[in-house]
Amino acid sequence: MTPAEIAPKDRLIxxxxxxxxxxxxxxxxxxxxSVTFYxxxxxxAYAGGLPLVAKLADSxxxxxxxLKLHDIGNTVSQGVESITRLxxxxxxxxxxxxxxxxxxxxxxxxxxxxxxVTVLTSYNSDDLHAAGYRLxxxxxxxxxxxxxxxxxxxxxxxxxEEVGALRKIVGHQMHLVTPGIRPAGSATGDQKRIMTPGRAxxxxxxxxxxxxxxxxxxDPRAAADAIQAEIAQALA
Ligand SMILES: O=C(O)c1cc(=O)[nH]c(=O)n1[C@@H]1O[C@H](COP(=O)(O)O)[C@@H](O)[C@H]1O
Numbered sequence: 001m002t003p004a005e006i007a008p009k010d011r012l013i014x015x016x017x018x019x020x021x022x023x024x025x026x027x028x029x030x031x032x033x034s035v036t037f038y039x040x041x042x043x044x045a046y047a048g049g050l051p052l053v054a055k056l057a058d059s060x061x062x063x064x065x066x067l068k069l070h071d072i073g074n075t076v077s078q079g080v081e082s083i084t085r086l087x088x089x090x091x092x093x094x095x096x097x098x099x100x101x102x103x104x105x106x107x108x109x110x111x112x113x114x115x116x117v118t119v120l121t122s123y124n125s126d127d128l129h130a131a132g133y134r135l136x137x138x139x140x141x142x143x144x145x146x147x148x149x150x151x152x153x154x155x156x157x158x159x160x161e162e163v164g165a166l167r168k169i170v171g172h173q174m175h176l177v178t179p180g181i182r183p184a185g186s187a188t189g190d191q192k193r194i195m196t197p198g199r200a201x202x203x204x205x206x207x208x209x210x211x212x213x214x215x216x217x218x219d220p221r222a223a224a225d226a227i228q229a230e231i232a233q234a235l236a
Pocket of ligand 1: 015017041066092117119120121122157158179180181189191209210211212213
């Protein structure tokens with residue numbers, strides 16, 4: 001499926017950043033058929049959440065396994081090869097050349113898609129400079145996108161602010177996945193590069209990753225439905 005063919009409803013990925021499998025399963029039940037795509041990251045994966053990947057996949061949902069791998073190439077390659085058997089649709093690695101090369105080798109011809117995290121959405125250019133980088137956010141995101149494309153990576157994670165420039169670099173062959181999504185009026189938290197769901201879709205994002213604005217809402221299903229409506233309106 002090319003990114004342009006993704007159904008509006010499948011573009012919302014809810015981050016199950018919850019403390020236990022029980023809490024995640026309760027949230028999945030509350031969200032019901034309004035959400036088709038879930039992300040499992042550090043918090044849930046390290047709390048026994050990995051078997052939930054296959055369970056969700058068997059129930060017809062898609063899973064983004066957000067492990068943000070980064071190690072020597074051989075270790076990444078072997079780790080990704082193990083992960084291909086879990087049933088996830090997407091897996092994240094950090095966008096370093098050796099890491100991306102190892103991940104593509106480990107993925108092989110499996111159906112797992114590798115997403116490279118360009119620059120975390122909680123970083124601005126000052127944070128990058130403090131971490132020793134010479135480039136600012138947009139320059140580093142674009143440089144990493146070019147490297148990812150050459151190495152055969154399937155998609156990129158960035159903030160919605162960079163999506164327009166990324167689309168010009170990678171066309172429609174790579175999935176553009178954007179966290180840093182904040183519906184109007186919701187708390188920013190630690191995110192620094194943010195956009196509303198509608199603006200992110202209009203900017204060209206394929207998938208929106210949303211955590212706290214849904215899972216910490218008093219009515220998570222209503223929050224997810226409102227985001228879905230904003231996505232559909234932006235695509236209409
Ligand atoms: O790879 C990610 O999903 C990711 C990359 C990034 O640059 N920024 C980012 O926030 N994320 C993840 O996206 C989710 C955003 O959650 P909220 O800020 O609660 O909406 C979290 O699970 C983060 O780990």
